[in-house]
């Protein structure tokens with residue numbers, strides 16, 4: 001389930017590209033407005049509101065400059081001001097979308113939500129602006145460089161996809177629908193975020209099996225009850241280790257009901273509005289529309305891909321399911337099923353017993369400060385960069401830290417780490433863009449938002465992580481590096497993470513590999529008491545055990561992907577989201593539906609990803625192929641890493657993703673490495 005939470009990005013609108021009138025104004029903007037060191041990150045509601053209004057005012061001014069331009073269209077009179085405009089809109093959108101979910105102050109969060117609505121409305125209007133469309137249609141870029149030509153081609157397609165050439169009446173409807181969809185999406189997310197649940201346990205005896213440090217953090221309350229919440233640092237260890245089966249089941253049901261019942265109706269409305277929008281734009285349904293500009297190109301291809309992966313995963317998943325069932329029968333001889341809420345628990349036991357991997361022993365080598373240090377060491381060494389902490393900055397919370405990324409003496413960008421849980425904070429793990437970079441104008445800035453155990457919360461500074469959390473950390477950091485290293489293209493529309501959406505998870509999923517191999521693990525996994533590096537046999541067990549569960553995981557992911565596609569690939573007038581979810585679970589998942597649960601109400605990606613949750617797996621297929629080069633040359637091979645940085649990361653979205661992959665591999669990508677990985681036992 002962690003995968004559901006793994007990162008997402010806010011670049012949908014930025015698939016369009018950016019724009020002021022003269023270079024002088026541009027320089028002024030670059031020097032004053034976009035200095036990294038002048039960036040304010042603490043924010044009051046008033047300050048954020050003002051900043052957003054100011055960004056929007058700049059954006060309006062640049063838009064007018066383009067529209068009022070006379071004479072033949074040139075890059076200088078059209079693309080340059082567009083780029084400036086988009087720098088402002090990108091900043092306003094990202095600042096609001098970040099603070100809406102991380103800022104400790106409720107006024108800032110609600111100001112941010114309203115700001116995000118205003119910016120999204122402006123962006124939607126832009127895409128439907130015929131004057132702009134005509135300006136770009138009349139722009140001759142035949143003599144420009146390949147990146148500029150690619151950008152303009154992409155922009156014109158985005159204009160058409162937005163409906164710019166529809167009738168006046170249709171365009172009004174499209175704008176209204178887009179606006180409504182943004183608001184429904186925010187409502188959907190808010191209902192999940194606000195619905196943190198807990199179960200009450202009667203006595204410490206019900207915590208049998210839980211790690212000692214976790215128990216210490218969960219003393220009984222004044223009423224004698226122990227509270228276990230649906231937040232990750234509670235939910236995941238409890239599902240994994242608690243022997244108390246009924247407790248696990250109760251917590252699972254609460255977890256799978258977050259957002260319920262409120263989001264049942266919200267989700268129906270979201271799907272219905274998207275369907276209507278797709279129809280106005282001339283598509284059969286939303287899934288056809290949303291897949292068209294991805295690597296996969298159509299809903300039909302997406303369905304085939306889901307079925308192809310599900311088929312490849314079928315036998316490995318069945319083998320693993322049987323192992324879990326065999327283990328369960330030691331506890332319950334009459335058992336004929338393993339339930340979804342028993343999966344993490346029995347997986348852990350099988351790994352522990354069959355692969356002799358004691359995940360609690362493993363945790364002793366994964367203390368948060370060592371993991372952070374290891375992640376930094378490995379990525380700095382691989383990608384030839386250094387990180388320097390920036391002290392004394394006003395930030396939005398005392399737990400947040402800021403880091404500058406240097407290439408030699410050249411600063412490449414800045415990132416922020418907001419890694420520990422607190423009230424009212426985004427509950428998953430994700431990378432957020434703060435400012436998308438553009439060469440000569442602005443350095444990229446990005447943020448990691450996670451929920452790891454906090455060393456400050458334990459008396460001895462100890463924060464032992466689950467290996468899965470370490471994997472999440474590397475994953476999200478893969479997005480962050482992509483954002484920083486790709487953020488140096490001249491046009492913001494192809495700078496940063498602007499490749500096709502279904503490629504975006506490839507660099508992050510590839511970086512996960514460094515959590516499973518001795519060359520990298522031995523660099524940072526040390527015993528928190530003795531300082532001794534992780535023993536080789538433990539790494540070997542981890543690798544074998546890490547492979548266990550991948551068939552089930554893959555099958556389960558295809559269930560989620562099928563739900564996401566299935567909700568959006570037909571007329572929703574008779575859609576019963578619970579019934580279809582149950583049907584698809586039977587078809588794709590080895591685990592039965594658990595009565596009374598409504599997981600679709602907290603499946604946040606139904607908004608952000610809509611029909612295209614398949615993208616994770618599509619990216620994984622590519623990630624496995626990319627990683628095969630490192631497997632061959634060594635995980636710390638700087639030459640391979642330099643090529644990877646140059647061919648995959650640095651171009652951002654200035655080329656088709658399939659070409660980036662081909663440039664790095666020297667051939668088109670294939671399914672083979674993924675299949676080999678899946679079948680290896």
Ligand SMILES: [Zn+2]
Pocket residue numbers: 006007008475476479505508
């Ligand atoms: Zn991700």
